[in-house]
Amino acid sequence: MHGAGNDYVYVNCFDEQPPADITATAIAMSDRHKGIGADGLILICPSEQADARMRMFNADGSESEMCGNGIRCVAKYVYDHGICSQENLKIETGNGVLDLQLEVSGSIAHRVRVNMGRPILKSSDIPTSLAGDPPVNVPLHVAGRDLMVTCVSMGNPHCITFIDELSDEWVYGVGPEIENHPAFPNRVNAEFIQVVSPTEINMRVWERGSGETQACGTGACASLVAGVLAGLTERRVLCHLLGGDLELEWSETDEVFMTGEAVEVFHGKWPVG
Numbered sequence: 001m002h003g004a005g006n007d008y009v010y011v012n013c014f015d016e017q018p019p020a021d022i023t024a025t026a027i028a029m030s031d032r033h034k035g036i037g038a039d040g041l042i043l044i045c046p047s048e049q050a051d052a053r054m055r056m057f058n059a060d061g062s063e064s065e066m067c068g069n070g071i072r073c074v075a076k077y078v079y080d081h082g083i084c085s086q087e088n089l090k091i092e093t094g095n096g097v098l099d100l101q102l103e104v105s106g107s108i109a110h111r112v113r114v115n116m117g118r119p120i121l122k123s124s125d126i127p128t129s130l131a132g133d134p135p136v137n138v139p140l141h142v143a144g145r146d147l148m149v150t151c152v153s154m155g156n157p158h159c160i161t162f163i164d165e166l167s168d169e170w171v172y173g174v175g176p177e178i179e180n181h182p183a184f185p186n187r188v189n190a191e192f193i194q195v196v197s198p199t200e201i202n203m204r205v206w207e208r209g210s211g212e213t214q215a216c217g218t219g220a221c222a223s224l225v226a227g228v229l230a231g232l233t234e235r236r237v238l239c240h241l242l243g244g245d246l247e248l249e250w251s252e253t254d255e256v257f258m259t260g261e262a263v264e265v266f267h268g269k270w271p272v273g
């Protein structure tokens, strides 16, 4: 399935046992030449607190707390495949239980709105050693450059750089250096944002554990928050990514909402062991 081109392999753990070695399975499945090809692996599991639980693994096998594009696909999956019948769902993640609303037509969910919760802005909770609570427009020396960056966690950590022009040099040259910079003890996702107007941004991303992806939902939400904090955007923004658009809102109640598509591409079997 994919959300805005951010593609993962999903395993229905309501019916199947999770793979014994999840890290090795995520790496093998994600390989775009010798596997299925994906940005990572997502397990759709039963939950004691919610309608389902999402566990998310990057293409390098590392587990992340949250995945914004993934959670929309999990919601679509449990609805379309009859695991849940209601259009308002609760899904457990590493960042708590989140609320989602499906947009359904012909008994298939096409778009999903997620309450992504409150952004985490305390530097020690993001976590980053960069100064400032919140760390907005703070200096970071990386890849031979002096950047001004803003850090936000949506349950997972993001480092946002506002730039004039998006380019491969930023994504491939600077992205991996930010991901592995010592200022981020858990590594970090790196977003590059071009502000088109106060209500519209262009984004490219270098994801922790997966490299460049066509979209990152948590990254888009973190970038909206960073844009507001930096005085560059309003609280409602349309975010253009390589794989599609996401509608974002940071409400006056301090919750971030994201709306976007969720698409099932195919299903199949994978030999384990």
Ligand SMILES: N[C@@H](CCC[C@H](N)C(=O)O)C(=O)O
Residues within 6 Å of the ligand: 006, 056, 058, 063, 064, 065, 066, 067, 068, 069, 070, 156, 157, 189, 207, 208, 209, 210, 213, 215, 216, 217, 218, 219
């Ligand atoms: N693409 C995802 C985020 C996936 C996890 C991320 N790479 C991390 O390690 O935190 C999204 O849509 O949010």
